[in-house]
Amino acid sequence: MPSAGMILVHVLLLAGVVVMITPFVYMISTSFKTMNDVFTVPVQWIPRTLEWHNFVDGWQAQPFGRYFFNSVFVATAVTMLNLITCSLAAYSFAKFRYVFRGLFFSLVLMTLMVPYVALIVPLFLVVRDLGWVNSYVGLIVPAGTSAFGIFLLRQHMLSIPDELLASARIDGASEPRIYWQVILPLSRNALSALAIFIFTWNWDSFLWPLLVVQSESLRTLPLGIASFNSSYSTNYPELMAVALLAMLPVLTLFLLMQRNFIEAMTLSGVKG
């Protein structure tokens, strides 16, 4: 016989579930409605008819196929770049001794405390000086490394025993080969956590693309949805349909790899 307290706790948790899920259900339900049925009283949870064409029409209202490709391409490229730069730097900070190593590492960690918004103006100017405005390079390279990633991987690599590296050196392995064949395979878990974190983060990226993208063909999904949202007399069913399609990749990734996902996000909490 469960206690009254435990029943209360379960009621609280279930109430939480209802609050968390309702906006989501509302979005899905709206995406299948006709425009006339969007604002009925009471809310029509199950649409009278299933207007599948909302997905097609919404998708074609703007070049969302192109935006989708841009999002996938940019987020993937940023993630790969981060895996390389962060793991190299983390390996260097964890296992090598040289002058300024401590200084470099502190400088990198310091950037964690810098508000991104405070940098947008000069960051834009740097990218403009490089001639990268309105280009994929301009979208990708400035996001190509991360202090959090370096910190996360370094913590992990500190736990790799030095003897392992020493014996690889005795076997005559070159330093790049040790990195590639010893360090990287042993860091697989930390790397996949970082990959999830960076990919999700960039899928959501908005402010930087807003500044650096000028032509429609370079827009990412968040920019496309925002511009669809602000177009005169919003077509809500189509907007919800497109938004639903836009969140599918990350949502699927999350549902498939929940544990890694939550781990990745919690790791960002361990750094305090």
Next chain:
Amino acid sequence: MQTVAARPQAPRRRLRFTWAKKQALWGFVFALPALILFALFSFIPIARTFYFSFFRYDMLTPATYVGLHNFQSVLSDPTFGQSVVTTVIYVLGTYVPTLAVALLFALALNMKIKARAFFRTVYFVPVVMSMVVVTVIWRLMFQHYGLINVTVLNPLHIGTIDWLNSETYAPIGLILMSIWKELGFYIIIFLAGLQNIPSEYYEAAKVDGAKNLAAFRHITLPLLQPTILFASIMAMINGAQIFIPQYVMTSGGPVNATNVLALNIYQTAFVYLLAGKAAAMSVLLFVFLGIISALQFRFYRSSQ
């Protein structure tokens, strides 16, 4: 160092020296790609933010030195003051309830709960959703005949609120949305913190006859303090930079009611082309966040 020890005696010193030097070089080479990116896209921009705050600069014609003029102009600008107030209200309004409710839910999830993994997953879904997508969903929910009015307020006889066109309710609406979106993240953070507390403490407290509430006050809260401190610093740094919902849902309106600092900086630089003034705002934000983080650490240290 074993490699060196295995070599013949005579050239040992020189060999060790060159080996160490070679290793140092490799270490530096490995750090280089990240360091170059940091230099270009973090260090130089940080330095330039401070530099440009003393210049008038429209990003098109050469900058002219104006001393402290930008800071004077920012501090005497009522819009800036208002955007600071709006941001502070947003941060406190969002994160005080978020952290409190997240702690409550984390405590609940830390008990012997059926289907804990299910609850954790559901609460976490909004965290992985894109902020722009969340914003357009909630914009629909806040419409005159949207979900909030029709399903929540009308049955409670509160009437209908014109959320997005009201200077009072637009900020509240954005706060509600942000709580919904952020809650799951802090639940997970607190849950991780709670699970790090050794259960022996609670058992000892039970032996001593401590009631649940006493155990919470004297064991859970003190031991959870580092987590709470971390969560609140993180909340503040993220919250102070909030931009997407205000840009996408309300464009800072109605009448600047949701014109948060980030939006103000963006508009000052890229709409009004006053990059120097925007840099001065950025410097103030920078310093302000630095002071608050330091104070929070201080407060935390002194309470230990």
